[in-house]
Amino acid sequence: MEPSRDFLDALDAFIAYIARVEGFSPETVRAYEGHLEAYGRWCARESVNALEPDIHDLRGYLAYLNRASYATRTIAAHLSAVRSFFRWAHAEGIVDTDAASLVQMPKMPRSLPKTVSSTEMRRLLTAPDTSTPSGMRDAAMLELFYATGARISELSHIDIADFDWTTKTVRLFGKGSKERIVPVYRRALDATRTYIDDARPLLVRASSDSAAMKRIDGPLFLSTRGNRMDANALRYRFHKLCREAGLPSDITPHVMRHTFATDLLAGGADLRSVQELLGHASLSTTTLYTHLTPDRLKSAVMQAHPRADA
Incomplete structure (x- = not known):
């Protein structure tokens, strides 16, 4: 019925x-x-x-x-x-x-957020074939995932004009079109600049509206057909790269966001700063990441994540 x-x-x-x-x-x-x-x-x-x-x-x-x-x-x-x-x-x-x-919400089981280990992260970040335009694009996508903690929908909406290369930041638009400015470490900026300068112009050629794509406020991530990549397209590329890197099937784009948050806390960032960088409306949402034990936090600090190259 x-x-x-x-x-x-x-x-x-x-x-x-x-x-x-x-x-x-x-x-x-x-x-x-x-x-x-x-x-x-x-x-x-x-x-x-x-x-x-x-x-x-x-x-x-x-x-x-x-x-x-x-x-x-x-x-x-x-x-x-x-x-x-x-x-x-x-x-x-x-x-x-x-x-x-x-009606009361059902009591939710509390579980620690899943994260990507340092070994897995290295394999993932080196998975793209950077000798090709799409590989340079994928490398920039992965670096920005890890550098910003962006939701996949936020990443798909980034335009070239959202970067401030002087202050080394990127502007993200989250839920409810709320804007936040996130710092980006050098390795991610370098990968993004290489993609914009060397690979993106080649992808633009395939666009049916190349003039629009060439504009300074044009979309950052383009498909092989020269169109803006939406969240589904980026998600497909992410999972493909995870398979190539031999990562578990339950590694999702949102796990990269969890990894971003836990690594910041492990490195000594305060909870309020992490909340602002993630774009959480409530501090209680961010508090979930503090349930890592001290031993796990210490281990995370000691591991040489690619972020240490910043």
Whole structure:
């Protein structure tokens, strides 16, 4: 059974809101849409008004997800989407009450963030074939991942004009289009400059709009066809390079972000600075990285990560 027309119309308006006003990444928008569509279908099957559930209805939905053997984090993601939707709908006057705000989030298991070891990082950073334009581009991509702690969506939106070569910084635009300035160490800047000077002009030639791509404010990362590489394209290249470097399959672009944060803390950076560099809205999110034991922190400091070449 399909959800009601009223719910689908409200869902479309909410998705447009989080994409255009809140500035959520395309991946997050798709996740929210999928979670809310699943909620709407469940309501239709159970003859629940999707726009006017009571707390018992919502608890029933969570019980359904639990019976379906969804992981705790997945259930939490579904509930987070539902709560965000009803918070918005209540503010917009679409619903009279926000019953979802009364439902508690499931208790999440706490686990240490996964990171890339120093040996794995060396193999990964040397995986690209820098004798080719795409290899020089991939080398710059990996270096910037490790140097900035950027989300993959942030990396895909970098333009050449976002670099300040004098101050050795790059401007990133995070969730909600929030801007932050992140310092970049020399090795990453050198790899990026080499790519811009020697490789990017060759990729520009394949573009159907080469004039736009040549502009100083043009996109940094170009595909072999001369187009801006979106997050999915960068993710594909990242996983390909990980396979070539022999890294485990669970190494993701976000693991590079974890590695950036833990290495900074291991090197003596204060928590508030790391929060600002990561673009976390809440300090409690950054605090997760402090759960490394002192022995692990000491070990991380002693290991010769490529960052030491800065």
